[in-house]
Amino acid sequence: MYNVAHELLHRQTIARGDKIAIYCGRETITYRQLQEEANRFGNVLKAIGLKPGDKIILSLPDCPDTVVAFLGSIIYGVWPVLVSPDLSESTYAFIVEDSGAVAVLTSTDSAAAMVCSASLRKSLCIQTPEMETLRREASSKLDPWPSREDDIAFMLYSSGSTGTPKGVPHRHRDIPFTADTYAAEVLNLTASDICFSASKLFFAYGLGNSLSFPLRFGASVILYPSKPTPSDIFAIIAACHPTIFFAVPTVYNMLLKSIDDTVSMPSLRLCVSAGEALPASTWREWMRLTGLEIIDGVGSTEALHIFISNRPGRVRPGTSGTVVSGYEARIVDSAGSSAPPGEPGHLLIRGKSTAPFYWNRPDKTSETMLEDGWLETGDIYTVSDGCFTFQGRSDDMFKSGGHWVSPALVEQVMREHPAVTECAVTQRMLEGLVKAMAFAIPAAGYQGDITLFRDIRAFILQRLPDYMCPVQIEFCTELPKTETGKIQRFKLREKTLDG
């Protein structure tokens, strides 16, 4: 039997039960309290009629309740499905239907949460009298569900290339594997560390940074429920003394934009970046102004965390570094044969934390989860002396702000705007980072000008996360298309590269 949530909590409670596991504003929670609260939450699920094997959507900001609910669900044998609290109503509706969840836990009575509660058997809201009563009445003891390490423990959702999110189930064993490989070998994480991640728990990168790694090694974590501004981040680092800071390149760029001179952050021993390629210029500026290295790496929701990374003291700026122990990587051509040294090719990886399949998506599963355990990342890389460098994507997807952007999804939303007849979304570089940009044909009676640009952006920002919103919209009279009418995005990309 192996129940990852029970095993990790039990081990830390015995070793350091009174140590603070989570700092969140003025709230703190020790390892013992975390175990008791997680057991209570599992008993709450039992009391409201959920059964092991059921699924519960957790749509919460980063706070102790999220960690408690995630671990408590797993202990009881219910799969937590961790999603962003800021999804659109249509995405919530899709995830409710696709996941087969029977319950949802939210923090607010937002419209999106209402979508879930209308169609689910049970809707819970943290910090409500009903929830407090359920918790108070629940026992802090719970026999863990007798799962095996290969059983599914939880599920995350990753953006799909057509705009439909894909459920990515992970096994009990995946959490300790990411910790024992990347966090141990690259970060050398120990119980003395205090982790602080600007990336949130619903993101596989954030889940490792703020939950798996601290819990595996008995370290502490600082959680911040809102989206932190650069000032918030510097204030938290100064006040709470984290030893490791995790963020995506966009956040490092915003932090650099907020400082005039050198900054001392003596508590930090490491800064980590993932989610998208970190520009070498950002690495150098951060080093110059803070004296700290950024350890850049590449990971994925499917692999649960980072599988290729630079190493402290041996960073090669502008590269993703070398393969993390426990993982294997290959660069192959389109036929699946090994690419010649130095030639770009498809990056395949293999390791014990990779998801076995996509939920309800046998088509995508067969494209991505290959024979013998290899995973097609969709990234194009070159390798030189064992060091991997990102070259682009093999599909239309791209990453901005550390998150996947599906051009098809942004186009779908743009086309709902009354002034847009046709549109195409692609990517451009801006200050060294990838940003979404669009081409649009205005409808009759509309002028493709700055007013329309502002209006379309406001329209998109109401419906999609900010990283998906084009920073530039070029109005035109036609779009490049194939004979069958499909938009040739590669031509648009060339257009943006040519200026």
Next chain:
Amino acid sequence: MTITGNDITAIMKTVGIDPKTVDALKMDIPLVHQGLDSIDMPVIAVAVEKKFGIDLSEANATQLKTIDDFVTFVNKMMPKG
């Protein structure tokens, strides 16, 4: 031709930054400390790029923190003549 801070603030207003926020901006203070965020900043950069015909695709993010930074950068990079 050289540009001034007023040229940059005029551009900010055209891309939808609140005019009251723009009018209160100090030229030498990082914009992210004056109410502008990660949604506004790239849009301003693109508008400056288009207005003055310069390329910011590979510019170092830390070069463009303040209005003064934009003025210095644009005056250095703008096509002469």
